[in-house]
Amino acid sequence: MHQFAYKGGVLHAEDVSLDALASEVGTPFYCYSTATLERHYKVFADAFSGADVLVCYSIKANSNIAVLRTLGELGSGMDVVSEGELRRARAAGVPPERIVFSGVGKTREEMAYALNEGIYAFNVESEPELAALNEVAHGLGVKARVALRVNPDIDPKTHRKISTGKAEDKFGVPFDRARALYKEAAGMQGVETCGIHMHIGSQITDLKPFGDAFTLLRALAGQLKEDGIKLEFINFGGGLGVPYRGSNDVPPHPDEYATVVLDAAEELNCKLLFEPGRMIAANAGILVTRVLYVKEGANKTFTVVDAAMNDLIRPTLYEAYHDIWPVRESLRAEPPQKTDVVGPVCETGDYLALDRDLPPFGEADLMAVMTAGAYGAVQSSTYNTRLLIPEVLVKGGHYAVVRPRPDYDELIGGEKIPDWF
Ligand SMILES: *Cc1c(COP(=O)(O)O)cnc(C)c1O
Numbered sequence: 219m220h221q222f223a224y225k226g227g228v229l230h231a232e233d234v235s236l237d238a239l240a241s242e243v244g245t246p247f248y249c250y251s252t253a254t255l256e257r258h259y260k261v262f263a264d265a266f267s268g269a270d271v272l273v274c275y276s277i278k279a280n281s282n283i284a285v286l287r288t289l290g291e292l293g294s295g296m297d298v299v300s301e302g303e304l305r306r307a308r309a310a311g312v313p314p315e316r317i318v319f320s321g322v323g324k325t326r327e328e329m330a331y332a333l334n335e336g337i338y339a340f341n342v343e344s345e346p347e348l349a350a351l352n353e354v355a356h357g358l359g360v361k362a363r364v365a366l367r368v369n370p371d372i373d374p375k376t377h378r379k380i381s382t383g384k385a386e387d388k389f390g391v392p393f394d395r396a397r398a399l400y401k402e403a404a405g406m407q408g409v410e411t412c413g414i415h416m417h418i419g420s421q422i423t424d425l426k427p428f429g430d431a432f433t434l435l436r437a438l439a440g441q442l443k444e445d446g447i448k449l450e451f452i453n454f455g456g457g458l459g460v461p462y463r464g465s466n467d468v469p470p471h472p473d474e475y476a477t478v479v480l481d482a483a484e485e486l487n488c489k490l491l492f493e494p495g496r497m498i499a500a501n502a503g504i505l506v507t508r509v510l511y512v513k514e515g516a517n518k519t520f521t522v523v524d525a526a527m528n529d530l531i532r533p534t535l536y537e538a539y540h541d542i543w544p545v546r547e548s549l550r551a552e553p554p555q556k557t558d559v560v561g562p563v564c565e566t567g568d569y570l571a572l573d574r575d576l577p578p579f580g581e582a583d584l585m586a587v588m589t590a591g592a593y594g595a596v597q598s599s600t601y602n603t604r605l606l607i608p609e610v611l612v613k614g615g616h617y618a619v620v621r622p623r624p625d626y627d628e629l630i631g632g633e634k635i636p637d638w639f
Contacts, residue, residue: 219258220501221251222586224547231614236506236545241564242583243608243619246507246525248595249278250620252288252613254502255591259292262458262494265476269483269490272338274318276456276495277303279592280372280503284611284620286310289498297456297493301328304335314338318453318491320367320417322347322388329362329456339363341415341453343390348403356408364403365413365426368396370434374419374457377536383431384417390416390590396438400447411447414439416453416596420496423469425478428457432482439486452554454489458617460500462539462589472497496592503591505530506545507570510562519557521579526561527568528601530587530594534567542571545584549577559585564601595621605629 221232229236231249239249263273274295277286281303286296287310288569295316296307307317319332320341329351332340342348355362369390372383379573382389390397396414418431432454439449459469507525514520530537530613544550544557554575561568570587579585595609609621 220254222504222543222588227545227547228359229332229545229547229616231504232614234617236586237584237615239546239610240506240508242397244524245584246505246529246621247608247610247623248496248503248505248590249610249612249617250282250285250499250503250591252611254286254496255285256279256292258498258502259289260499261473262492263293265472265490266479266490269480271490271492272316272451274316274491274493275498276493277307278596280499280594281494281596282609282611282620283305284609284618285499286312293512297495304328304332304337308335314409318365318493320415320493320501324351325602326350326354330358333358333360334364337363339365339413339451339453341365341367343367345391345399347404348399348406348409352403352406352408354408355549360408362408363412364409365415365451366391366396366399366403366411367415367417368393370418370431370439372414372418372427372431372434374377374422375424375519376419376421376459377538379536380420381418383416383427384422391427393434393438394517397441397445400442401445404447413453413630414442415452415453415455415491417453417493418457420457422457423467425457425470425474428454428475429478429482432478436486438618439488449486449488452483452486453493456495458494458497460497460589460592461469462500462541464541469497498592500589500592503589503594504563505587505590505594507585507587509581511586512557512580518573519555521557522575523559523561523570523585525570525587525607526563526602526604527565528563528572528599528604529607530590531599532590532593532595533570533572534565535597540570540590541588542574542576543586543588544579545579545586551581552578554578555571562602571619589635600629
């Protein structure tokens with residue numbers, strides 16, 4: 219479900235015409251819908267109504283401060299993976315007691331910063347990280363609240379670059395070492411173990427891997443109880459997929475996912491934490507780009523647009539599929555043509571779609587790359603010395619440029635020629 223639809227022949231974000239918006243902010247740009255962000259958060263949170271729940275939106279999916287504020291206002295917590303993301307969450311007004319900190323390589327400086335902020339918990343991913351956190355917290359005279367991230371060695375059946383719960387993935391503590399590590403942690407002065415954490419991957423569209431993983435979580439929770447370790451919460455991570463191909467790949471509804479979780483959590487009497495990222499943000503955003511040229515190659519047609527892999531890297535990095543819609547609705551009635559949609563970057567891997575049947579886009583036509591709200595703008599770069607593109611947040615008939623396009627001085631002005639010249 220999202221709020222991008224045709225009205226009067228033109229694609230709109232809620233009540234804002236994308237044609238008008240393109241004229242005002244220039245292309246390319248990202249456009250996010252407040253109503254869609256809010257809806258996704260509520261559908262997820264409502265699936266657990268009645269339970270003691272903290273939804274910590276995974277900031278790395280889309281970390282624009284306006285997006286964080288929108289979700290924070292609904293009561294969302296945040297899952298951060300760096301000091302920078304923690305600073306964003308705080309700048310958006312999210313209270314520290316709703317923030318958890320994940321990631322395999324937290325530095326001691328980041329740990330100290332998060333401890334001083336008073337975050338809810340750290341998701342700790344290894345024995346040496348636990349030792350470091352213990353030292354840092356002890357040095358500050360505080361106790362770090364900790365959940366160990368457990369790696370269950372389960373195949374989430376997703377793209378290999380977004381699997382995180384197999385034994386060969388770098389994430390988490392091996393399942394069969396977790397119990398011993400909890401015992402060790404219980405003896406540490408700077409650490410208070412209060413939860414278990416698991417996150418097995420992203421864009422998961424099958425409930426079975428979740429079910430298998432959560433069954434293991436439940437078993438571990440039982441063992442820890444036997445060991446006298448008090449568990450305040452279980453963190454089930456994120457990972458729920460989204461429909462990138464319209465109705466052709468429908469992921470489980472949050473209600474179905476909730477059934478699997480609630481089965482596993484029954485009688486544990488723990489608070490339930492979640493870290494959804496993609497399912498909140500992906501469908502709430504699009505990338506709007508303009509056609510520069512239609513180029514006839516030797517045996518195929520290339521539609522050259524002004525957005526490129528540096529703006530949206532998912533197609534080339536994950537072999538991801540994004541639907542492409544024309545902003546002008548009348549194009550949809552014309553017979554489709556096969557084309558590659560490519561950007562100006564000097565890389566063969568610079569494409570947004572390959573061999574795609576699309577309406578016959580011509581020069582200056584606007585194209586909307588759908589489901590681009592998660593892992594889009596956050597992964598953009600300035601490769602080829604291209605300016606980062608603006609992010610626009612729409613709410614009803616209003617819009618705000620929530621990250622403006624920088625100018626070239628901001629892009630290259632910080633570089634210095636050494637004084638030996
Ligand atoms: C990336 C990440 C998430 C979010 O995953 P989605 O697939 O976007 O829901 C949650 N938890 C952790 C620890 C992550 O690294």
